[in-house]
Amino acid sequence: MAQSATAFAPASIGNLAVGFDMLGLALDGVGDRVRAERTATAGVSITEVRGLDGELHAYLPNEPDKNTASIAAQAFWDEHGDGGGVALSIFKGVPLQSGMGSSAASAVAAVVAVNALLAAPLPVTELLPYALEGEKFASGGMHADNVAPSLLGGMVFCPSNLLPDMLQLPVPEGVSAVLIHPELQVNTAASRRGLAATVSREAWLEQQACFGGFIAACAANDHKLIRRTLKDVIIEPQRAAAVSCFPAVRDAAMQAGAFGCSLSGSGPSIFALVAEAQAANVADVMTASCRGQGIDCQSWVSSLEAPGAFIES
Ligand code: HSE
Numbered sequence: 001m002a003q004s005a006t007a008f009a010p011a012s013i014g015n016l017a018v019g020f021d022m023l024g025l026a027l028d029g030v031g032d033r034v035r036a037e038r039t040a041t042a043g044v045s046i047t048e049v050r051g052l053d054g055e056l057h058a059y060l061p062n063e064p065d066k067n068t069a070s071i072a073a074q075a076f077w078d079e080h081g082d083g084g085g086v087a088l089s090i091f092k093g094v095p096l097q098s099g100m101g102s103s104a105a106s107a108v109a110a111v112v113a114v115n116a117l118l119a120a121p122l123p124v125t126e127l128l129p130y131a132l133e134g135e136k137f138a139s140g141g142m143h144a145d146n147v148a149p150s151l152l153g154g155m156v157f158c159p160s161n162l163l164p165d166m167l168q169l170p171v172p173e174g175v176s177a178v179l180i181h182p183e184l185q186v187n188t189a190a191s192r193r194g195l196a197a198t199v200s201r202e203a204w205l206e207q208q209a210c211f212g213g214f215i216a217a218c219a220a221n222d223h224k225l226i227r228r229t230l231k232d233v234i235i236e237p238q239r240a241a242a243v244s245c246f247p248a249v250r251d252a253a254m255q256a257g258a259f260g261c262s263l264s265g266s267g268p269s270i271f272a273l274v275a276e277a278q279a280a281n282v283a284d285v286m287t288a289s290c291r292g293q294g295i296d297c298q299s300w301v302s303s304l305e306a307p308g309a310f311i312e313s
Contacts, residue, residue: 006113010309014265020234022160025149025155032094036113046089048089099265101147139192152168172222175223176301210232258274
């Protein structure tokens with residue numbers, strides 16, 4: 001039986017424009033890391049939370065009932081643990097309140113690490129409900145569009161009414177995701193509270209068409225249809241005003257040839273899907289547009305088949 005394990009879980013793009021709360025994409029090269037270590041004291045505790053700079057995290061507390069990683073790990077340990085204790089060390093690579101699935105990445109990495117301490121670890125697909133407990137604490141809703149791709153990798157369909165079932169979907173060839181993270185913060189729970197409870201039939205019909213068309217276009221490798229369907233006519237218009245740089249960044253991405261561009265999750269991060277050969281240029285123009293508006297940002301270019309969470313050691 002392992003005494004310790006370290007897991008990495010990637011950041012993710014929630015909603016992916018077309019599928020509010022039910023579609024998400026894992027991102028390459030950015031994520032959270034959690035080390036789980038057996039201890040003599042029963043229950044789940046946090047040893048430390050550190051940022052990318054290696055320093056103790058300025059905002060995240062060590063209290064286990066206030067961190068998505070420990071909440072998720074506790075939910076898992078309550079059902080599958082052996083009565084012993086687990087101490088977590090959390091290394092945040094995903095910026096907070098960024099729309100990059102930061103809370104989900106911590107929760108997923110924690111559950112994957114703690115699972116690896118068991119004599120007979122569960123299959124990864126069975127870990128979703130526990131990671132979701134952490135997400136519920138952070139965002140105030142039971143949506144899996146960050147947790148599911150962070151766990152499985154790639155593009156995942158995970159509507160709340162079908163959970164814990166989730167489905168990794170085929171992705172088109174030759175397409176990359178570009179994401180920029182403007183140095184702003186959006187609180188997901190507050191953003192969700194601000195959304196209208198109802199939607200017009202016209203908007204619903206258009207979004208249904210975009211969702212179905214986009215999924216079909218990805219499976220058929222039809223880049224033209226991706227371009228026509230990658231949009232959000234319901235949620236994005238309600239959130240755009242909270243991200244002042246968004247309209248100009250989106251225009252810059254589209255002019256540079258992106259298939260579509262929208263908010264990542266509740267923002268402020270902004271993503272675009274784009275032909276692989278144009279991804280670096282689109283990342284550059286989105287970055288330049290954001291900085292040109294006086295807001296610094298970071299950018300990433302990712303495959304659509306980024307791996308999900310894994311054990312590093
Ligand atoms: N689907 C969630 C939302 C994702 O848009 O509120 C949050 O990152």
